Amino acid sequence: MAADLTTAAPAEPQDSAQTDEAKSTVTPETVALRKVQGALAKPQVVKAARAMSLFGEHAGGWLAIGAVGALVDRKRRGEWITAAAGVALAHGASIGVKRVVRRRRPADPQVEVLVGTPSKLSFPSSHATSTTAAAVLYGGLTGKKLTPVLVPPMMVSRLVLGVHYPSDVVAGSALGGVVAWAVRRFIRRRRNRG
Numbered sequence: 189m190a191a192d193l194t195t196a197a198p199a200e201p202q203d204s205a206q207t208d209e210a211k212s213t214v215t216p217e218t219v220a221l222r223k224v225q226g227a228l229a230k231p232q233v234v235k236a237a238r239a240m241s242l243f244g245e246h247a248g249g250w251l252a253i254g255a256v257g258a259l260v261d262r263k264r265r266g267e268w269i270t271a272a273a274g275v276a277l278a279h280g281a282s283i284g285v286k287r288v289v290r291r292r293r294p295a296d297p298q299v300e301v302l303v304g305t306p307s308k309l310s311f312p313s314s315h316a317t318s319t320t321a322a323a324v325l326y327g328g329l330t331g332k333k334l335t336p337v338l339v340p341p342m343m344v345s346r347l348v349l350g351v352h353y354p355s356d357v358v359a360g361s362a363l364g365g366v367v368a369w370a371v372r373r374f375i376r377r378r379r380n381r382g
Contacts, residue, residue, distance in 0.1 A: 217353040218296050224347040224354075225299055234302055237345035240315075241303050244342060247279040247318035253326065264329060267375050271325035274371030278321035278364045282314040285363065293351055303349045313352045313360035316343050320364030321371075328372050 243249035254272025258265045291311035294301075319342040320335065327334035343357040352360075 214296070217355060218294065218299070220354050221294055221347055221350070222296065222298050224344070225350055228344070228348050229300070229302065229350075233348055237348045238303050240342055240345045241349060244315040244319055245306070247275050247314070247322075250275045250318050250322035250326075253322065257326065257329065261329070267329060267379070270371065270375055270378075271329055274325050274368060275318055275321045277371070278367035279314055279318040281367055282312050282317035282360055282363055285312055285359075286310075286314070291353075291356070294353060299350045301350045303351060305351050310352055311356045311359060312363055313343070313346050313357045315346055316352075316357040316360030317364040317367075319343075320361040321368040322364075324365060324368035325371060328375070 251272055254268055254275060258268035258272070261268055286307070286309040289311045290309060293305065293308055293310040316339070320339050323334040323338040339361055343361060346352040346357050347354065
């Protein structure tokens, strides 16, 4: 019995040390992610977030909308094609930044990953990048304010699914906005010339 006590005694401080280590790696962003997921990850919300994830994967849904715009709006076909190219450029820029930064996706035991991802890299969110670029560029062509309608839900969906930190989606949206701003200037210059 004494031998059992001696063997068990060292395990207790080790468990405590592991618990302290786990606590020290929890950042405010991890806490925010836990709270968002805890409050919003209900079955219907997760279902909608997964659908948004599929739509936004590799900017595919947004590129398809750009192609439809180019087919339907013949007078501005070139502008639609340029806008869709801007969405693709924004998506490509986010992939480039991800490969430089190499931030890992959330791996907190209290955060459930609810969708598959093509890579383990997190910063910035490519979904937020391409969605913001599409909202700004296509909004400019349709005359509708798409950014407040499309961007926040996509950003929140990435947190609900447990695949991004808050700063990932904010940075992605900012990157998408910068690329879209540059592409809109290019479209306006071309329109004014011709």
